[in-house]
Amino acid sequence: MTELPRLTAAQAAARLGVKPESLYAYVSRGLLSRERDASGSSFDPLEVEAFALRRRRVAPRAVEPSGGGMPLMVLDTALAHIEDDELFFRERSAARLARESTFEEVVRWLWAVTEFRGPDDADLARARRTVATLGDAATPLDRLLAALTAFASTDPLRDDSSADAMTRAGARLLRGLPAALADAAGPGESIAATLWRALAGRPREGGARLVDAALVLVVDHDLAVSTLAARVAASARGSAYAIVTAALGAFDTPLHGHASRGAAxxxxxxxxxxxxxxxxxxxxxxxxxxxxxxxQALYAGGDMRAVVLRELLATAPGGDEVVGVVDAVTAEVARHADARPNLDLALAALALWGDMDDDAGAVVFAIGRLAGWIAHAVDEYAQTPMRLRPRGRYVGPPAAG
Known part of the structure; x- marks a missing residue:
């Protein structure tokens, strides 16, 4: 039987209706195979066709009128979406942004701002003194909350409810919170570099770059509970500081922000x-x-954020040892369960590589997601106030008499 002509990358992407980067993401996750020669990559047409037939999108479940169903509500969002197992921030691939852009560049684009100023030296010093009052039992997120309160108390415009004030305060927190955890921030130092110095247990070449990529990958991800909390606070017209505090309340939990601790x-x-x-x-x-x-229920073929961070770790100095540990655990899990690595395992691997505390992944996650909370807050400010105030339906015992 004559062998079927193989598809070029462009033809395979066209058959699947995806961008080329999505096609190669499928390859990197082992969902499609390819052959490479001098003319480029080629794909088996039957394998591509079979993949096209079984490919599916994970859609939100129907709203439950009562009981324990989820979700509580379905909200329109123009910030992040998952299509064919690929995460996009608006129309741009999160994987590509993580590999090619800095966190600051992504935030400026997402917020549509040019200026990105942090707190002044006096406010930063006050935040550091506040953090220093906490005891040894304080978690890294405890320290973030303390610094957040300090920055709020020194901002004379904290109650300004304009979108410009929201992003101004957001920039102040994105630069100030990592600096409050570190000994000092060098002039012109990136957010990732400051955070790396605050968390890493030893110097490593490329550490700041890996943290930078992780910050980009965690900016937004559908409507996580912390993002919903941020939007509810914004619906009530809370300040940027109140919104981030509300979001951190939902984030600082074992099922969300702390999920990487057990993995570490x-x-x-x-x-x-x-x-x-x-x-x-x-x-x-x-x-x-x-x-x-x-x-990760939002992906049919595995969490692409974990794939990207694993690939970047594999090319980092000494990263092969950590990736070997991750792969050994992944292989053992695959022998017993149909479960693939998610973001929390990747953040745990980053913490292991950087000789960080087990909670370090939660700090990276919180700082990166703060950018998404602010973007959602700006979007919610454009909606009708208090629209996210649901009505309760009484289901308790009937009134006496």
């Missing part, structure tokens, strides 16, 4: 010599919520 402990145990199966079993037993760092 699991990876650290394997790195120290514990068999992957034993480390996974301990993590499941201690956490009680499944395998930490695995599973």
């Amino acid at each position: 402990r699991m990876l650290r145990a394997v790195q120290a010599g514990e068999p992957p199966a034993s480390a996974i079993a301990s993590a499941v037993r201690d956490g009680g919520r499944g395998i930490p760092g695995f599973g």
Whole structure:
């Protein structure tokens, strides 16, 4: 039988109706195979056709009128969407932005601003003194909240409800919060570089670049509970500081912002010599919520954010050791469950590579997502005030008499 002519990359992308970068994302995640020669990449037409037939989009479930169904509501959003297992910020690929742009460039584009100023030296010093009053038991997110309160208290325009004030305060926090955790911020230093110095346990070449990519990848991701909290506060016309505080309240939880902590402990145990199966079993037993760092319902073929961070870690100095640990855990999980690595495992791997605390992934996540909270707040300010005030339906016992 004559072999079918192979498809070029352009032809395969056209058949699937996706951009070329989405096509190559499928390849990197093992969802499609390709062959390469002097003329470029080619694809098996039957494999592409089979993939096209089984490809699906994860759509929101119907709104439940009562009971424990989810979601509580479905809101229109023009910020992030997932299409064919690829995350986009508006029309731009998050994977490509993470590889090619800095966090500051992405935020300026997302917020449509040119100026990006942090707090002055006096306000930063006051925030650092506030953080320093916390005891050793304080978590990194405790320190972020303390610094946030300090910055709010020194901003004379904190109650300004304009969109310009929202992004001005957001820039102040994005630059100020990492600096409040670090000893000092060098002149012209990037947000990622300051955060890397605040979190890393040892110097590593390329550390700031990896943190920068992670910050970009976590900017937004559908309507997570922290993002919904931010929008509810914005619907009530809270200030930027109130909105970020509300969002952090929902973020500072084991099922959301802290989810990478258990994954970091699991990876650290394997790195120290514990068999992957034993480390996974301990993590499941201690956490009680499944395998930490695995599973993401919004993707059919795996969390692309984890794929991008893994690829970047693999090319970093010394990254092969950490990636080896991640791959060993991933292979063991695959033998027992249909679950793929998610963002939390990637953030845990970054923390392991940088010799950071187990909670470091939550800090990177919070700083990056702050940019998304502010973008959502600006969008919500353009909507009718208090539109996100739902009505309750009483389902308790009937009134006596």
